[in-house]
Amino acid sequence: MVSPVTVVKSEGPKLVPFFKATCVYFVLWLPLSSPSWVSALIKCLPIFCLWLFLLAHGLGFLLAHPSATRILAGLVFSALGDAFLIWQDQGYFVHGLLMFAVTHMLYASAFGMRPLALRTGLVMAVLSGLCYALLYPCLSGVFTCLVGVYVALIGFMGWRAMAGLRLVEAAWRWTELAAGSGALLFIISDLTIALNKFCFPVPYSRALIMSTYYAAQMLVALSAVESQEPLEDYRLSKAN
Numbered sequence: 001m002v003s004p005v006t007v008v009k010s011e012g013p014k015l016v017p018f019f020k021a022t023c024v025y026f027v028l029w030l031p032l033s034s035p036s037w038v039s040a041l042i043k044c045l046p047i048f049c050l051w052l053f054l055l056a057h058g059l060g061f062l063l064a065h066p067s068a069t070r071i072l073a074g075l076v077f078s079a080l081g082d083a084f085l086i087w088q089d090q091g092y093f094v095h096g097l098l099m100f101a102v103t104h105m106l107y108a109s110a111f112g113m114r115p116l117a118l119r120t121g122l123v124m125a126v127l128s129g130l131c132y133a134l135l136y137p138c139l140s141g142v143f144t145c146l147v148g149v150y151v152a153l154i155g156f157m158g159w160r161a162m163a164g165l166r167l168v169e170a171a172w173r174w175t176e177l178a179a180g181s182g183a184l185l186f187i188i189s190d191l192t193i194a195l196n197k198f199c200f201p202v203p204y205s206r207a208l209i210m211s212t213y214y215a216a217q218m219l220v221a222l223s224a225v226e227s228q229e230p231l232e233d234y235r236l237s238k239a240n
Contacts (some may be wrong), residue, residue, distance in 0.1 A: 054068060131155075147198075
């Protein structure tokens with residue numbers, strides 16, 4: 001098991017651009033009422049830096065770890081979703097929703113189906129159902145179905161991310177903790193978006209949404225490093 005101190009020393013420098021880009025976003029705090037390509041670039045810049053974080057580990061790393069490649073692909077769709085949501089009031093909210101739905105499918109595929117952790121899945125299913133029940137009275141039209149499907153997808157992603165965590169009789173790898181924590185923060189971020197958009201104004205919603213979102217994406221990207229099986233083991237697991 002790799003210690004957190006070792007992780008910080010080895011991966012921390014590669015994340016410096018991400019932290020700087022995140023600070024730029026919060027310092028500039030461009031108004032949402034005036035969407036532009038500049039505001040889209042500033043919002044997406046931390047995600048671009050996470051692309052570079054994974055690419056900094058080398059093409060060989062990505063080729064040897066299919067799950068890391070899927071997380072990189074998920075980050076690409078996340079950036080597209082972020083860009084669409086800049087213009088959500090101009091009718092692009094659904095486009096952003098669809099981009100993040102693809103992101104969650106890619107992340108779930110990256111986390112894999114082992115271990116199955118059915119009890120964790122049951123807990124996530126119940127929580128997803130409760131979240132949808134909370135949102136349902138506020139939804140209308142196409143969003144009644146779209147939000148339901150999205151909640152199911154992010155709940156499934158959360159299940160697969162948290163499946164590797166064990167409260168007893170196991171030593172966690174730091175990457176499993178990063179995946180589970182990242183998924184939880186992603187769910188908090190998206191639930192806040194939904195409540196703020198469809199139900200009622202959430203105080204300091206933008207700060208809460210973006211802080212949890214950027215932290216979630218960083219943790220998911222970190223989970224790709226030294227967390228997944230190399231290609232040969234991956235192929236064997238598929239064959240079994």
